[in-house]
Amino acid sequence: xxxxxxxxxxxxxxxxxxxxxxxxxxxxxxxxxxxxxxxxxxxxxxxxxxxxxxxxxxxxxxxxxxxxxxxxxxxxxxxxxxxxxxxxxxxxxxxxxxxxxxxxxxxxxxxxxxxxxxxxxxxxxxxxxxxxxxxxxxxxxxxxxxxxxxxxxxxxxxxxxxxxxxxxxxxxxxxxxxxxxxxxxxxxxxxxxxxxxxxxxxxxxxxxxxxxxxxxx
Numbered sequence: 001x002x003x004x005x006x007x008x009x010x011x012x013x014x015x016x017x018x019x020x021x022x023x024x025x026x027x028x029x030x031x032x033x034x035x036x037x038x039x040x041x042x043x044x045x046x047x048x049x050x051x052x053x054x055x056x057x058x059x060x061x062x063x064x065x066x067x068x069x070x071x072x073x074x075x076x077x078x079x080x081x082x083x084x085x086x087x088x089x090x091x092x093x094x095x096x097x098x099x100x101x102x103x104x105x106x107x108x109x110x111x112x113x114x115x116x117x118x119x120x121x122x123x124x125x126x127x128x129x130x131x132x133x134x135x136x137x138x139x140x141x142x143x144x145x146x147x148x149x150x151x152x153x154x155x156x157x158x159x160x161x162x163x164x165x166x167x168x169x170x171x172x173x174x175x176x177x178x179x180x181x182x183x184x185x186x187x188x189x190x191x192x193x194x195x196x197x198x199x200x201x202x203x204x205x206x207x208x209x210x211x212x213x214x215x216x217x
Contacts, residue, residue, distance in 0.1 A: 029049075031201050031204055032044040034200040034204060037200075047074060047078060048069070048074060051069055052067070054077065055067055055069055055073060070104070070106060071105075071110050075110065079113060086115070087114050087117070088117040088118065089110070089114050089117065089118045089119070090118075091118060092120075092121050093120055093121065097138075097141050097142065099111070100148060100149060116162060117161045118161065119165055121165050122139065122142065122164060124166050124167065124168055142164060146159075186211070186212055188212045
């Protein structure tokens with residue numbers, strides 16, 4: 001495996017903005033670069049752009065508009081480029097549940113391409129508080145998904161390849177906001193944004209009037 005880790009801005013279609021107020025690919029790259037610039041051994045990869053360019057090479061503009069590049073396409077390219085590297089998916093619990101339940105494009109291919117190597121991150125309630133019904137429901141759903149995979153493939157492989165890691169809930173009690181991409185996109189309250197974004201990224205968003213700041217034009 002690599003000594004450094006890679007961060008990939010979410011796959012987007014035709015490298016353009018999509019649903020709602022999501023940012024264009026280049027803006028996501030630049031925000032990731034700002035966020036991770038001082039963290040050792042972490043690089044921001046533009047593999048998604050490279051993958052899209054390979055898929056769309058030689059096509060007409062009208063054909064390019066209909067191209068859908070997904071995680072399976074990206075993994076295929078990465079594995080071909082780095083055949084000796086074992087890639088692992090790192091996913092939030094809800095995303096993992098969607099993947100196993102076939103809601104991703106080429107879900108089964110994605111699972112096979114990483115040989116079922118997945119780290120699932122589950123958020124826990126704050127210390128001293130009891131688990132909410134939603135957390136219990138999510139925990140049960142994750143277990144059910146792992147069991148579903150064990151029925152489809154070698155149970156030893158899935159039990160050893162899938163790791164569930166529990167992390168503290170990212171909630172800023174002083175401002176009453178759960179840290180999430182939605183929370184960052186949907187407010188212009190700088191008291192909130194300073195708690196959940198780095199100063200560089202917040203300045204970037206404000207200067208370019210992105211997300212909720214676009215409504216102030």
